[in-house]
Amino acid sequence: MEEPRSSRQPLRVLMVEDREDDALLLIDHLESGGFSTDWRRVQGEEELVAALEQPWDLVLSDYPMPGFNGVRALELVRGRDPDVPLIFVSGTIGEETAVEAMRSGAQDYVMKDSLTRLIPAIDRELREAGQRRERRRTDQTLRQLSQVVKQAADAVFVTDRDGRIEYVNPAFERLTGYRSAEAVGNFPSLFRSRHHPDAFYGELWERVSGGVAYEGVLVNKRKDGSLFHEHKVIAPLLDERGRITHFVSTGRDITARVQAENERARLVAILEATPDLVAIVAPDGVLDYLNGAGRR
Numbered sequence: 370m371e372e373p374r375s376s377r378q379p380l381r382v383l384m385v386e387d388r389e390d391d392a393l394l395l396i397d398h399l400e401s402g403g404f405s406t407d408w409r410r411v412q413g414e415e416e417l418v419a420a421l422e423q424p425w426d427l428v429l430s431d432y433p434m435p436g437f438n439g440v441r442a443l444e445l446v447r448g449r450d451p452d453v454p455l456i457f458v459s460g461t462i463g464e465e466t467a468v469e470a471m472r473s474g475a476q477d478y479v480m481k482d483s484l485t486r487l488i489p490a491i492d493r494e495l496r497e498a499g500q501r502r503e504r505r506r507t508d509q510t511l512r513q514l515s516q517v518v519k520q521a522a523d524a525v526f527v528t529d530r531d532g533r534i535e536y537v538n539p540a541f542e543r544l545t546g547y548r549s550a551e552a553v554g555n556f557p558s559l560f561r562s563r564h565h566p567d568a569f570y571g572e573l574w575e576r577v578s579g580g581v582a583y584e585g586v587l588v589n590k591r592k593d594g595s596l597f598h599e600h601k602v603i604a605p606l607l608d609e610r611g612r613i614t615h616f617v618s619t620g621r622d623i624t625a626r627v628q629a630e631n632e633r634a635r636l637v638a639i640l641e642a643t644p645d646l647v648a649i650v651a652p653d654g655v656l657d658y659l660n661g662a663g664r665r
Contacts, residue, residue, distance in 0.1 A: 382408040385430035432459035454494035546592030564588035
């Protein structure tokens with residue numbers, strides 16, 4: 370249910386109007402319609418530029434004014450705030466001029482001698498201005514997230530709900546050797562190795578398609594055929610109804626770490642098998658390692 374006008378914060382109204390009586394008439398009309406107002410009247414370019422240093426909820430502008438006009442007022446307002454509603458309220462604006470003004474970015478126009486449409490127009494435009502600002506904030510957040518993903522060191526790819534790749538980041542291209550154009554439209558099986566059995570991939574798909582994230586180590590294959598170990602996280606993305614729309618995969622190359630761990634395990638196995646005592650002592654005298662022969 371929409372909040373009553375009388376319970377809202379005062380509506381900050383900037384009036385671009387050369388006639389004080391007309392400005393007072395408009396404010397009286399707004400307050401009779403239930404708005405509480407905090408308003409200011411300007412009547413020239415310099416005054417308007419100064420007034421736009423502070424935020425406004427609504428701009429009401431006459432169209433023809435001595436030494437100034439609504440077109441220029443619209444340009445100045447839009448240059449400062451692309452979302453604030455601007456409605457022309459004039460006694461002389463013609464239909465063609467009004468249509469052209471709206472094409473230039475004005476939200477509506479109302480004749481001074483017929484203000485019945487003004488309150489509904491303001492209600493509509495305040496609501497739509499809020500939606501525009503929300504979309505702008507969302508778009509800005511998405512752009513920021515996009516830059517984060519592009520600059521991430523981890524390989525990232527996004528698939529649709531069927532598993533078809535829709536996006537890969539530059540780190541993915543560097544890790545796998547596949548360019549974006551080669552990966553998009555394909556399935557992750559493009560870089561699947563034979564290290565894992567088919568049953569493993571079946572269980573993984575069943576898990577994530579059931580809405581449960583996966584985390585583990587996969588052995589995948591680059592475009593040149595070489596294998597790499599990847600610490601992988603695959604998570605479903607849900608819409609507002611909880612339905613899966615996409616999957617996001619992030620991966621980090623841990624091949625060097627796995628190789629180092631394997632090499633260490635191989636050396637330890639050799640040392641454990643030798644009948645000779647082998648001890649490793651740190652420079653400070655602390656015993657770091659003692660093989661089986663030494664422990665017996």
